[in-house]
Amino acid sequence: MIWQLDFILLVIVVICAIAAISVKDLLSSAILLGAYSFLLCLLWTEMGAVDVAFTEATVGAGISTAFFIGAIYHTSRRTKD
Amino acid sequence: MEAMDYIISKYNYWMYIILMMIGFYAMIAKKNLVKKIVGMNIFQTAIILFFISTASKKGGASIPIIQNGHGSATDIINTAHYVNPLPHVLMLTAIVVMVSTFGVAIALLLMLYKKYNTLEEDEIISILKTENGK
Numbered sequence: 001m002i003w004q005l006d007f008i009l010l011v012i013v014v015i016c017a018i019a020a021i022s023v024k025d026l027l028s029s030a031i032l033l034g035a036y037s038f039l040l041c042l043l044w045t046e047m048g049a050v051d052v053a054f055t056e057a058t059v060g061a062g063i064s065t066a067f068f069i070g071a072i073y074h075t076s077r078r079t080k081d
Numbered sequence: 082m083e084a085m086d087y088i089i090s091k092y093n094y095w096m097y098i099i100l101m102m103i104g105f106y107a108m109i110a111k112k113n114l115v116k117k118i119v120g121m122n123i124f125q126t127a128i129i130l131f132f133i134s135t136a137s138k139k140g141g142a143s144i145p146i147i148q149n150g151h152g153s154a155t156d157i158i159n160t161a162h163y164v165n166p167l168p169h170v171l172m173l174t175a176i177v178v179m180v181s182t183f184g185v186a187i188a189l190l191l192m193l194y195k196k197y198n199t200l201e202e203d204e205i206i207s208i209l210k211t212e213n214g215k
Contacts, residue, residue: 017103
């Protein structure tokens, strides 16, 4: 594993997590959570865990984001915090 | 100085603790129920990231597929050349559990919205209080 790549990916992951919980629009929050999942998937591929990485890519980034967007369209996009 | 080097050399563990605390903060302090679910997702993926990082090794370890596995059984397997596959398998189960809890949470969220017509926790609690006050 290359530690520079590891460090840069970890910093972007933390930034995505903070953005996903602090943004005021729930649809943006769902998209940022999908980006967070894809970055984690890159991190796991880089660590040599390819099986976990493709499970996360299909299930964490794909299905979860689709469920999230569906739930938000059935309810409301607005949030107070 | 030695302690500082030790802390910096374990930077990935500090990052996982930061991620875990971001998720925990979102679960506790955010009023919106969708934000709470986002926080739960971040918390669970931080734990999975910690476990996967314990499996990886420095110095060019590759994925656990044995070279020359068929035919010649004369090669001695050196475990330092392969990453540890046991945490990967455990965390595959954890990812499946994560998605199922996420699905149940989304279903509960839709039921709550159908009943109370809001996603904010404090509004739901105030509606419940006025219902109980009658």
